[in-house]
Amino acid sequence: MKFWIVSIVGIAVLAWLARGLLLPAFLAMMLAYLLSPLVGWTDALAIRRSVAVGAIFSAILLLGLLFGLTIGPRVVAETSTLVERLPATAARVDQALDRAIADLLEAAPVAKNVLPHGEGWISKLLVSHPPEDVAEFFEHMGHIFILVILVPFFAFFLMRDMPSIITGIMNRLPPQHVETSVAVWRELNGVVGRYIRGVVLDGLVVGTLAALGLWALQVPYPLLLGIFAGVANVIPFVGPLLSGTAATLVVLVHAMGLGGVVRVLVLFVVIKVVDDTVIQPLTIGRSVHLHPAILLGSVVVGNHTLGVLGMIIAVPVATIVQETVRLLLQHRRTLARRGLRSSAERMVG
């Protein structure tokens, strides 16, 4: 018991001291979960973990290079076009908004105190946030560089050493509690693993569908918007709304008319329906059984505490809490039944 208290306190102190490493460690854990079926497959072939994990990372690097060489130039081109045109486009949207508000005020002058006019909201939001100075820019780049280096580094060692870490922990656990405590962990491990792999696969499918649909509707930046839709899809409820709004804004800015807006909205509604009824049951499946109210509540709390990262991890964290409580209650009920049975046996005896 003393060992566990000292260990938990030690881990908490270390986590606080190295809190800057929490994000890379968390992302590395996600990556390890994502790749665990591949490692399971190589384990079944009795291939040494270090060899298997090294080969998997080399293959990922190769795929990344291939992706960068084929789709990368198109994404870079779309991004640079967007960045070039953004100030002019934002100004155009502001002008259009001002015109619309002016028309509205002419019809209803009472709204003058409520509606903003000539504020340039969109320009302020999208354009007037350049890095304040060079130092800040390099700081941001440094953070990204650290993530790019540290995440695969942590994930490599996590995947390579996981069996020995687990055996070490198992041998430290008190013998009589191993079965139940490890059963809870195994169940959570299964749920979280399925959820993370499901979410990534779901994001890939949704992103691809969005990119193809937008390309078919001749909306500009289909690749960028598709990638955004896939990434945003990780956030329940809010993600699809964000990606739909971004695509609608692009349509509005490029003066594709009301018909264009309707077509894009229909596309995103269809993708959402297909996602909910076909893709999610096949990818995420039965891994998450959260009530919609708890799901939404966890996303709001996640956003409040950790921002975008909080919204992303809200569902797995809520699932872990719910499953832990359910398993512990189930264990307590079984123990209570055992207590009742033995006292009944004593009475009969």
Add this chain to the structure above:
Amino acid sequence: MLERRVPRWLAWTIDPEQARRAPFLAHSPLFAGLPRRLLGRLSTRFLEKTYGPGDMIFHEGDPGRALFVIVSGTVEIIRATARGEHVLRKLNAGDAFGEMALIDDAPRSGGARAAEETRLLILYKTDFDALMDSEAHIALVIMRNLSRLLASYARQNAAAVARAESEPL
């Protein structure tokens, strides 16, 4: 498992522990008849723990959540009776116990204790279920083996009852 198939110059890529595990499991009556590929997949789902002499592995009445296979050492299956503790069976390397946990969550019908330093492979029901969902053939073979084991336990129990009834009071 693959040592015979890989060229010598690639032998360093083989994990000796994992390579030993699958043939070891093939000798257990519960996993007999599983093809090599599936034994390999099954073996990755096992966790490992070493118990000291006298350590309780589980108590009678505990919720059953895992199956155990003895790698080395001896395990006693015990049951509390009005006259005290009674050792039902002594199990050795290669034997499996707690297999009923793979079927239901019912409480353990007896306790298990390590008689000496014992290394066990542990397969949790969650992992077993996940594997069965993805590989129907594993489910078929193991359930058939499990049915045979249960039938043999039932016959042993019937014989024990008959013996007890024939003994003079």
